Amino acid sequence: MTGPSMPLAAVDPVAQGDHRLKEPPGPPPQQKGHRTQHDEADGGEDQKAGEGVGGRGHSVTRVMSDYNFAYLDEQTKRMIRRALLKALAVPGYQVPFASREMPMPYGWGTGGVQVTAACLVPEDRLKVIDQGADDTTNAVSIRRFFERTAGVATTGHTEAATLIQTRHRIPETPLTEGQILVYQVPIPEPLRFLEPRETETRKMHELEEYGLMYVKLYEDIARHGEIATAYAYPVKVAGRYVMDPSPIPKFDNPKLGGCAAIQLFGAGREARIYALPPWTEVVSLDFEDHPFVASKADHSCALCGAGNSYLDEVITDDRGSRMFVCSDTDFCAGRQAAGKAGSEGPKEGA
Amino acid sequence: MNTIMTGGFAEPAIQSARTFRALLEAMARPGRIGTVGGAEPPAPLSVAAGVVLLVLTDPTTPLHLAGDADCAAVRSWIAFHTGAPLVAAEEAQFALGTWNALQPVTRFLIGEPAWPDRSATLIVETDRLEPRGARLTGPGIGTEARLTLPETAAFRLNRAQFPLGFDTILTCGDRLAALPRSTRVEDN
Amino acid sequence: MYVAVKGGERAIDAAHAWLAEERRGDPAVPELSVAQIREQMTLAVNRVMAEGSLYDPDLAALAIKQARGDLIEAVFLIRAWRTTLPRFGASEPVDTGAMAVDRRISATFKDLPGGQVLGPTFDYTHRLLDFALAAEGEAPPAPTADVRDEPVPHVATLLNRDGLIEDEAPDDTPPPDLTRQPLELPASRALRLQALARGDEGFLLSLAYSTQRGYGRTHAFVGELRIGRVAVKVELPELGFAVEIGEVELTECESVNQFRGSKTEPPQFTRGYGLVMGQSERMALSMSLVDRALRWQELGEDFTGAPAQDEEFVISHCDNIQATGFLEHIKLPHYVDFQAELELVRRLRREALLAANPGAEEAAE
Numbered sequence: 001m002t003g004p005s006m007p008l009a010a011v012d013p014v015a016q017g018d019h020r021l022k023e024p025p026g027p028p029p030q031q032k033g034h035r036t037q038h039d040e041a042d043g044g045e046d047q048k049a050g051e052g053v054g055g056r057g058h059s060v061t062r063v064m065s066d067y068n069f070a071y072l073d074e075q076t077k078r079m080i081r082r083a084l085l086k087a088l089a090v091p092g093y094q095v096p097f098a099s100r101e102m103p104m105p106y107g108w109g110t111g112g113v114q115v116t117a118a119c120l121v122p123e124d125r126l127k128v129i130d131q132g133a134d135d136t137t138n139a140v141s142i143r144r145f146f147e148r149t150a151g152v153a154t155t156g157h158t159e160a161a162t163l164i165q166t167r168h169r170i171p172e173t174p175l176t177e178g179q180i181l182v183y184q185v186p187i188p189e190p191l192r193f194l195e196p197r198e199t200e201t202r203k204m205h206e207l208e209e210y211g212l213m214y215v216k217l218y219e220d221i222a223r224h225g226e227i228a229t230a231y232a233y234p235v236k237v238a239g240r241y242v243m244d245p246s247p248i249p250k251f252d253n254p255k256l257g258g259c260a261a262i263q264l265f266g267a268g269r270e271a272r273i274y275a276l277p278p279w280t281e282v283v284s285l286d287f288e289d290h291p292f293v294a295s296k297a298d299h300s301c302a303l304c305g306a307g308n309s310y311l312d313e314v315i316t317d318d319r320g321s322r323m324f325v326c327s328d329t330d331f332c333a334g335r336q337a338a339g340k341a342g343s344e345g346p347k348e349g350a
Numbered sequence: 351m352n353t354i355m356t357g358g359f360a361e362p363a364i365q366s367a368r369t370f371r372a373l374l375e376a377m378a379r380p381g382r383i384g385t386v387g388g389a390e391p392p393a394p395l396s397v398a399a400g401v402v403l404l405v406l407t408d409p410t411t412p413l414h415l416a417g418d419a420d421c422a423a424v425r426s427w428i429a430f431h432t433g434a435p436l437v438a439a440e441e442a443q444f445a446l447g448t449w450n451a452l453q454p455v456t457r458f459l460i461g462e463p464a465w466p467d468r469s470a471t472l473i474v475e476t477d478r479l480e481p482r483g484a485r486l487t488g489p490g491i492g493t494e495a496r497l498t499l500p501e502t503a504a505f506r507l508n509r510a511q512f513p514l515g516f517d518t519i520l521t522c523g524d525r526l527a528a529l530p531r532s533t534r535v536e537d538n
Numbered sequence: 539m540y541v542a543v544k545g546g547e548r549a550i551d552a553a554h555a556w557l558a559e560e561r562r563g564d565p566a567v568p569e570l571s572v573a574q575i576r577e578q579m580t581l582a583v584n585r586v587m588a589e590g591s592l593y594d595p596d597l598a599a600l601a602i603k604q605a606r607g608d609l610i611e612a613v614f615l616i617r618a619w620r621t622t623l624p625r626f627g628a629s630e631p632v633d634t635g636a637m638a639v640d641r642r643i644s645a646t647f648k649d650l651p652g653g654q655v656l657g658p659t660f661d662y663t664h665r666l667l668d669f670a671l672a673a674e675g676e677a678p679p680a681p682t683a684d685v686r687d688e689p690v691p692h693v694a695t696l697l698n699r700d701g702l703i704e705d706e707a708p709d710d711t712p713p714p715d716l717t718r719q720p721l722e723l724p725a726s727r728a729l730r731l732q733a734l735a736r737g738d739e740g741f742l743l744s745l746a747y748s749t750q751r752g753y754g755r756t757h758a759f760v761g762e763l764r765i766g767r768v769a770v771k772v773e774l775p776e777l778g779f780a781v782e783i784g785e786v787e788l789t790e791c792e793s794v795n796q797f798r799g800s801k802t803e804p805p806q807f808t809r810g811y812g813l814v815m816g817q818s819e820r821m822a823l824s825m826s827l828v829d830r831a832l833r834w835q836e837l838g839e840d841f842t843g844a845p846a847q848d849e850e851f852v853i854s855h856c857d858n859i860q861a862t863g864f865l866e867h868i869k870l871p872h873y874v875d876f877q878a879e880l881e882l883v884r885r886l887r888r889e890a891l892l893a894a895n896p897g898a899e900e901a902a903e
Contacts, residue, residue: 069363073624078408081370085406086467088377089517089530091489095467096720101617106863108870119374121367131874138870140546168874180374186867197850199723206464224886230878238489238532240513249878262378269860271720277378277490277532297881313877327874 070117071149076100080118080273084264087275092237093205094188099271109142110268112165112184116146119163119180119264125153127161132169132310132327139167156330168231170252172309172331175261177278183246185267188274190234190244210242213285221290233292236283243274243282250284251296251310257282299324304335305342354426357390359404365389369401376519376528381486381495383479383527392423398521399446399473406471407434407444414442417451419475446473449500456507460514469531470516476500479522488533497527505535561606575599584787584816585609589858590616591717591736593786593815610738610858617859621717628712630780632768634790634813635692639766641817644693646759646794652690657765659819693762694792694809703794703807723850730832730853731825735814737856739821745846746827754831754844758810761794765817789814791822795830800838808837828852 068074076098083097102110120126126146130139134156142165143154155161158173167184175181187193191201194212204210213234220228227233233250235257237243245256246265256263256276263276276282286292300307302323309331311324323344326332359365365388372384391400399419407413413434415424428434439445439457452458452472461469478498484505486495497520499505508515508531515531529535562569576583576599586598590613598616605611641657644650656662697703713728725733734742749756767787771780791812799805810830812822831846845851855861 067622069367071622073622074362074366075408075410075624076621077366077370078406079410081373082406082411083467084374085377085471085517086469088374088490089532090466090513091532093466093513096465096722098718098720100717101614101621101859103618105614105866106860107865107867108863110863119367119371121371122364131871135546136871137546137550140550144547167870168872186864198854199850202464225889226886228882228886230882231875247872247875249874251878262374269864275378277380279492280489295881295885297877310874311877312873313880327877 067149069122069150070120070146071103072100072114072117076114077118080114083273084115084118084275087264087273088262088277090241091276091280092235092241092243092274094267094272094274096271097273099268102268104141104145106269107186108138109165109167109184111266111270111273112167112182112268113142113145113266114268115182115264115266115273116163116165117150119182120146120150120152122150122152124150124162125155125160127155127158127164127330128166129164129169129171129328129330130167131312132171133329135329157334158328158330168247168249169310169327170248170255172306172326172328173334174255175259177260179261181259181261181263183248183263183265185244185246185265185270185272187232188244188265188267188270188272190232190242205241208240210236213242214287217285218287221287226290227286227292230295234285236285237276238281242285245282249296249310250292251294253282253284253292254294297324300342301326301332301335302342302344304332304340306332306335306340354392354423354430357392357400357427358431359388359401362404365401366405369405372526373402373405373519373528376526377490377517377530379490379495380488380529380533381481381491381497381527383481383497383525385525387524392427394418394421394475395424395427395446396475396521397524398526399475402473402519402521402526403428403432403434403444403446407432409433409435411443412437412441414439414445416445416447419447419451442470444471444473446475448475455504455516458516460508460511460516463514466513466515469514472516472518474500474518474520476520476522479520479525479527485536485538486529486533487536490530491533497529499529499535502535502537505529505533509534561604570603572596572599572603575602581817582607582609582612584818585739585821586612586616588815588818588821589613589736589738590620591815592616592620595816610862614859614862625718627772629783630771630773632770632786632788634764634768634788635690635695637690637764637766637768637788637790639690639764641765642690642762643764644760644762646693646761647696650693650696652688653686658817690764692792694794697761697794697807701806704797704803704809706809721853723853725849725853727829727833727836730849731811731813731829733853733856734812734825734828737825738858738861739818739824741856741858741861742824742828743820745831745852746824748844749827749831749846754834754842754846756793756810756827756830757796758793758827758830759795760823761792761809763789763791763819763822765789765819787816789816789818789822791819791826793823793826793830797837803838808833 079098083095087093087095099111100114102113104110104113126143127134128139128143130136133139146152147154158164158171162178163180163182164171165182165184189201191204191213194216195201217227220226229250231249232244232247233253235243235245235253245253258279260278262278265274284292297311297313299311301309301311303325306326309326309328312327313322313324315322369386369388372386376382376384386398386401389397389400389404411434413428413436415436425436442458445452445458452474455472458470458472459468461467480498482496483498484496484502486497512531517531518529520527520529576595579602582602583595583598586601586609587593587595590598597619598612601612601615602609604615639655641659642652642655644654694703698705713732714726716729716732767785769782770784770786771782773780793810795808795810797806797808808830810826812825812829814822814825828846832849832852834841834847841847
């Protein structure tokens with residue numbers, strides 16, 4: 001079976017009924033498809049398609065030549081691409097798109113995956129993170145998907161990546177021109193938890209009627225003395241649309257604005273795409289007497305000693321001992337490689 | 351006949367991906383000029399206008415051809431390569447022509463208050479596309495950008511309707527730049 | 539010393555290998571063939587085709603095998619396959635009036651043109667476990683009768699002759715397709731019906747049941763339920779006429795509902811409609827009741843706040859692939875967001891305790 005022939009053949013249900021049983025969809029397990037090669041010098045740290053991040057290379061991922069480049073068919077990509085351009089033209093506005101069923105579940109990054117698939121070029125070097133880490137299972141799964149369907153090179157290094165798909169974090173290393181950051185978004189509507197109806201929230205955006213959001217934030221202050229939203233903290237984009245930055249910790253909010261890279265947001269189940277062009281003004285909602293604070297745990301990283309990175313809390317025994325380590329594994333590893341160490345820094349050859 | 355069937359992408363998935371990436375960068379960074387290629391549309395279309403059509407239009411996107419672009423060779427080429435239905439300016443999701451041919455641009459869809467994305471994208475063929483002239487500021491632009499524009503008043507009016515408005519892709523030979531509705535345009 | 543959790547790739551590989559082994563079960567027991575599933579688990583195959591929105595019994599059977607019998611997982615496999623298929627056109631509307639019926643019943647008339655045809659139904663079986671099946675006994679052949687060569691008109695057509703039921707004028711507007719266009723609310727009835735036709739059977743069943751119990755009551759009778767095969771015709775532009783490309787089995791249900799009349803309409807019956815791929819009787823019945831409940835606005839009825847009347851609620855939540863994906867995604871790591879919350883709760887607690895008891899800083903941590 002070759003790429004284009006299978007979907008084309010499949011439109012004839014009569015002739016295909018029996019044939020497809022003998023040749024089930026999907027890649028035959030032993031088939032080895034073409035693999036796109038890249039020759040850019042990159043210090044040898046990055047992976048070619050099929051090699052796992054971490055360089056162990058124990059699992060050779062085969063390129064799925066049964067599907068189109070980057071999985072999606074061209075008509076679907078055109079539809080997503082049109083939505084992306086409109087999203088860039090109206091920053092922060094949620095553009096509806098005809099989200100497709102992807103071969104991974106809704107809620108597991110299907111929006112981000114569709115946006116990435118529509119943007120990828122063979123020359124890309126893809127990084128996928130979940131909770132800041134390249135090695136979390138869902139990040140691994142998505143990275144493999146694009147190794148197999150697009151044959152692109154992958155990397156764990158933020159600086160080396162041309163396209164980064166992320167869930168719940170913005171890398172600590174500042175992004176640069178030429179990079180694209182694609183966010184996986186579960187609930188794109190910042191007003192959803194105040195008003196469950198799409199028909200109502202659409203009207204609120206239309207009329208720029210965000211009073212309800214401020215009321216909610218102010219109630220927090222009245223009750224708790226501060227705004228009790230720790231992640232998915234709403235922002236106002238270019239002075240017009242209130243936007244959900246996806247469930248990143250509010251520590252990451254200041255990185256949204258004035259960013260040199262293109263930021264794209266994909267919500268698959270809710271079928272919305274939105275975007276922040278580079279250098280867009282992004283303001284976290286707050287009040288004059290209660291300004292926004294990008295908080296994090298008041299510790300430094302136990303492994304690399306960083307005092308300015310977002311930290312994961314790790315419970316180390318059953319007596320409640322804990323330590324704090326960078327959530328951004330690439331940032332932390334880079335600092336350790338440069339000789340920086342925290343209280344628990346590597347002493348043995350880990 | 352032959353000219354109709356030739357001039358498309360030889361490797362559609364890959365070439366569309368590369369062209370789109372250039373378009374994405376252009377729309378994200380108003381005024382930034384990018385280079386594209388891979389298509390050879392019939393005259394009078396530029397290479398850039400041709401690839402934009404190939405990448406963005408299909409039977410679901412009503413297209414308006416204005417002025418010289420509305421000729422038999424172009425119509426046939428579009429029918430063969432994209433299948434985009436040709437429509438009047440008022441119904442178009444995409445419109446293609448020189449700035450003069452597209453006048454008055456107030457004809458084009460600017461979206462609805464609840465759905466600002468339902469607006470036209472104008473593909474404007476130009477003789478000159480250089481990073482000088484009108485001053486551009488807004489999302490996607492660090493401090494300011496400069497771009498040769500056919501005029502500024504129409505774009506200022508368009509910006510005044512934000513978040514409604516049309517979006518513009520300027521093409522010249524194998525180069526293109528974009529001017530989304532969010533960009534503020536000044537003469538100097 | 540702490541070592542960050544690594545090994546996601548190896549863990550995934552191993553989990554997949556284990557899953558494949560579990561799917562096969564005890565290798566001493568012969569493996570199920572896809573044909574066996576297709577022929578002997580037909581109603582499961584039908585459900586997967588209906589909710590997967592793809593009429594292909596072979597692929598549905600394969601999906602069931604691959605999914606270890608988890609039907610929602612099988613629906614998901616079919617949906618993910620379906621979405622990669624290019625569209626080359628749409629068929630003509632199928633003519634269910636010309637259906638070759640295997641089953642056709644009406645609860646509103648004792649007898650009617652075309653007759654009551656029970657067909658292969660569980661309805662009057664006694665639900666007693668049949669231990670003969672455990673012994674793998676073959677069923678004796680069912681008796682046959684001659685085909686009744688007469689038309690089987692829709693019951694609603696018969697009622698409509700007297701003006702007793704609302705008229706449904708033919709409409710040639712191409713129906714929208716929520717798998718190709720983003721959903722926009724409020725939705726047309728055609729779009730609602732599409733959403734329901736691929737919705738989760740269990741969700742629709744519960745919604746339909748809730749209308750019977752008074753949450754959006756519509757007083758439904760089964761005007762007619764019919765199951766059988768219909769021809770699928772596609773018009774070829776080159777030929778200028780429609781060509782039959784095959785047959786599909788469908789279940790159609792039309793409910794007849796009480797309607798007291800309004801300012802502009804005299805009292806008459808109204809309709810709810812269900813149409814599902816394959817033999818999927820419970821689904822078609824549920825769909826027709828929910829369809830009718832959703833039509834309150836069009837028919838000038840009151841919105842009582844019942845879930846089954848609420849278009850946005852029903853359409854946004856009836857898709858089990860969306861629902862199960864989002865539900866199950868909470869299994870993914872959320873430690874970044876959780877950490878943010880944890881830090882917030884600690885700070886709020888510290889401040890609250892300090893406010894209540896100055897000098898209690900130690901206790902708050």
